[in-house]
Amino acid sequence: xxxxxxxxxxxxxxxxxxxxxxxxxxxxxxxxxxxxxxxxxxxxxxxxxxxxxxxxxxxxxxxxxxxxxxxxxxxxxxxxxxxxxxxxxxxxxxxxxxxxxxxxxxxxxxxxxxxxxxxxxxxxxxxxxxxxxxxxxxxxxxxxxxxxxxxxxxxxxxxxxxxxxxxxxxxxxxxxxxxxxxxxxxxxxxxxxxxxxxxxxxxxxxxxxxxx
Numbered sequence: 001x002x003x004x005x006x007x008x009x010x011x012x013x014x015x016x017x018x019x020x021x022x023x024x025x026x027x028x029x030x031x032x033x034x035x036x037x038x039x040x041x042x043x044x045x046x047x048x049x050x051x052x053x054x055x056x057x058x059x060x061x062x063x064x065x066x067x068x069x070x071x072x073x074x075x076x077x078x079x080x081x082x083x084x085x086x087x088x089x090x091x092x093x094x095x096x097x098x099x100x101x102x103x104x105x106x107x108x109x110x111x112x113x114x115x116x117x118x119x120x121x122x123x124x125x126x127x128x129x130x131x132x133x134x135x136x137x138x139x140x141x142x143x144x145x146x147x148x149x150x151x152x153x154x155x156x157x158x159x160x161x162x163x164x165x166x167x168x169x170x171x172x173x174x175x176x177x178x179x180x181x182x183x184x185x186x187x188x189x190x191x192x193x194x195x196x197x198x199x200x201x202x203x204x205x206x207x208x209x210x211x212x
Contacts, residue, residue: 001025001026002057002059002060003026003027003028004061004105005064006030006061006065006098007030007031007040007064008031008036012117012164012183012184013062013065014180015180015181015183015184016062016184017029019185037049038065040065040090040095041089041093043097046098047101050101053105055104055105057108059110059111059112060114061102061115062117062191063094063099063115063116065090065098067090068087068131069086069133069134073130073132073133075130075132084133087133087137088136088137091137091140092141092144095144096144099114107155112156113158113159113191115159115194118139118145118202119134119163121134122135122141122163122202123139125211142161142202142212145200146159146161149199158196158198159199159200160198160201161200161201162190162203162205163203163204164186164205165186165204165206178205186204186205186206190203
């Protein structure tokens with residue numbers, strides 16, 4: 001079984017890579033440097049990465065790479081256009097390019113799966129204000145995943161979208177509710193349970209359906 005995980009240099013991505021390696025799977029964890037280089041915002045980087053895989057089947061693609069650039073921004077004078085552009089390039093376009101560039105590899109596998117790490121902040125029913133860029137980008141990633149699920153279902157490729165929890169990482173800070181190990185264990189269980197009959201799900205790390 002071959003698994004590709006974007007953004008695997010630290011945090012949840014690194015934890016997922018370790019968990020799957022411990023199962024004996026072939027894990028290709030991408031970073032912006034090192035053996036498996038991938039800048040998810042750069043189309044040319046996707047081309048190089050996909051070419052390096054050749055025709056190797058990919059059983060699970062985890063779109064984990066993401067940025068949260070607008071913490072602490074003020075509505076009156078914050079949220080500069082450059083932050084919007086960079087955030088959407090990574091959190092939305094980066095997900096799409098990851099799927100698009102590896103589509104031949106996913107098609108070559110039997111019962112391939114795509115897991116998109118979004119956030120509870122993507123939900124239109126949870127709108128406490130602030131973090132406009134991050135919330136909008138994760139909502140777009142959720143919408144992207146739902147539509148990919150529709151288009152890829154006839155090909156037997158299942159797509160799931162997940163809130164990983166508020167996790168103790170650089171992004172989540174030490175004040176977060178759960179550890180990386182807890183988030184990883186929950187997400188791995190969710191990915192295991194993903195099947196074509198449940199494609200398009202939006203779930204929390206611990207298996208609860210999430211409001212859209």
